[in-house]
Amino acid sequence: MSQENVTPDLARERSKATFDVENLAEFMIGGRDRLKRKRFLQNIAIQDPFFKKQKSWSFCSVEEQYDMGLSKSIYIQKKLQEMGITDMQEAFYYRECAAAHENSPLGLHYAMFLPTINKQATPEQKKKWLPLAENYKMIGTYAQTELGHGTFIRGLETTATYDPKTKEFILDSPTLTSKKYWPGCLGKTSNHCVVMAQLYTQGKSHGPHMFMVQIRSMEDHSVLPGIEVGVIGNKFGYGTNDNGFLSFDKLRIPRENMLMRYSQVGRIPRENMLMRYSQVSRIPRENMLMRYSQVHEDGTYVKPQNAKLAYGSMVLIRSSIVSDAARGLAQACVISIRYSAVRRQTEAYPGGEEPQILDYQTQQYRLFPLLASAYSLQLAGKYVFNTYLEVNDQIEKGNLESMPELHALSAGLKAFSTYEASAGIEVCRICCGGHGYSQASGLPKIYVDVVPGCTYEGENTVMMLQTARYLMKCYSRAKQGQKLPGFVQYIGQNLNKKSCMSEEVALGCLVMAYEHRAARLVEAAAMRMQSLIQGGKKQHEAWNGSSVQLFWAAKAHCHLFCVKNFVDAIQAKSLSSKTVTVMKSVCQLYGVHGILENLGEFMQDGFFSGEQVGYLQRKMLALFENIRPNAVALVDAFDYPDMVLGSCLGRYDGQVYQALYDYAKSAPMNQTEIHSTYYKHLKPLINPETTSDAMQFAKL
């Protein structure tokens, strides 16, 4: 990043750093070559006049935002093609910079529609749809959520009823609450969508299945008969995205439009069933690859044998949400910490210099733990993604041994990270004082982009309870003396021990404390369930009656994972000893602050003494002092160019006041000396004798 014009405050901060920022930046991204490549690709976007001339999104109406989002998306895609970039990670680096937080109206085409065809379609279906989708003849999305149901997928009401006479499905939205509601890119952009609907065949319901449905003409984009589609109106954020509603009036679609890689229905010639995992009968049973579901020749539907196969794609999506949340929090920390190093406020004593607000201990108390959290969550997202890649081959071969653990962890981490990041971004905004409230800070935009991650792809509480379900299974296995896999081995451990914490606050003692807390909360939730069942409650009543404790247990499990993973990650050989020293402080702060924020859970059974809590409190304050000289260098190591941050406060050069003033000057309302509303409202108020029609009307 250019060192030109950097404010003396930021220049001094950087010169004080005790470690090599490049070393940490390379570690975080996964190597020197990758960092170089990322910078190369992002520089192309930074230099491109197309992006330079774009109006700030914050001065646009929702319709303008949608228009701009679409034009940018299409431009970005063309550029990626021109540059021959096919690698997902490389495309991400370019897009991250070029799109600068704008949620693409084509986002779900790439993120859900194309992958769904790739993963769920038969070879014939792929052959038919993929070229059309890749060439933007088909533009699609994924429509699952309805007005009445999102979380409870089995409760979806859209029906797809098979008619064997015509070999068609009839899609119908029989109730108001069955209308699809929320899917991104649905209202105005897509001409196709994958619809999740309840499958009925031979008079029976077989649960939700996916269907490819054309909703608009590929010639003139008109809405097809039997379909009603539109946008759901303005939202908290996501102005560039046309989240929509959709309903069907007995719409007929060909049988081949059911995504049938894993399940089939209806009579079709045997030779047409080129399904990887499903086969028709009349071959030896043991020859059948029946991992998912199958249909007999008479059209009988056979349900999937192993629902866990769907875990793979869920883990992948959730790991990407963890990384997105971590990125949002990291960017908010960059903005707030750089600004806090430039902003000066309140002379410490009469006539004294006003300190940088970053020197206030209370500012450090709010920002440094978030900085630690941003590192921890980024490392957690990386771990889940890399582990997914490692086990993916085994999944494809049907070996699902390690999947339940990873699946449960990814569900909990998705919730844990989005909660932590959303709350943290808001704290970063508040730490910027008044300017944090301006869109010019970039923080409101980051917040509204990250916070829906608490809801989509599994509502957070529901995700935590999913993790808790797995923890309960582990607990009961541990009580039966069975060995638990990898990371959950702490469950069922002896709880009659005390913390080894000393003044030094060793990382090992921090990990032990988090293990103890998680093990105790898992046990407490299990005991509560057990006692409710023994007291005569039904299983589901006992579950609901224990769900707060189950939630606590799942949260403690995720927190433990983040601490442990952080401790393991900083042992990496690629980190220099100076970087390790700094990162050890950051990691310690993450652990210490987490304990102090949840003290009751660590102290309830006397695991910590009051004296040990004193060690932790003193250590936290000492860590603030340790981290302070490196705070700016630590956010620099996230390596976000200004274009990605989109913030007047988080600029690398620290020229925040000029940037804020320029932003204000560029506001559309400042482009005229007198605003049109003066003639309409103010003039008649100030000079009633020149009363406008409106005033005369009001007087009447």
Ligand SMILES: Cc1cc2nc3c(=O)[nH]c(=O)nc-3n(C[C@H](O)[C@H](O)[C@H](O)COP(=O)(O)OP(=O)(O)OC[C@H]3O[C@@H](n4cnc5c(N)ncnc54)[C@H](O)[C@@H]3O)c2cc1C
């Ligand atoms: C920005 C955005 C984009 C979206 N994009 C898409 C999209 O592209 N495609 C799509 O299909 N959908 C999309 N959605 C919808 C989203 O997936 C759902 O909103 C989400 O799954 C949550 O479901 P819900 O709205 O039914 O929440 P609800 O389930 O109604 O949640 C409401 C409350 O009830 C609680 N609750 C519900 N069930 C339980 C339970 N079993 N135990 C305890 N508590 C429970 C929840 O914790 C929550 O507090 C999007 C949503 C948003 C906000």
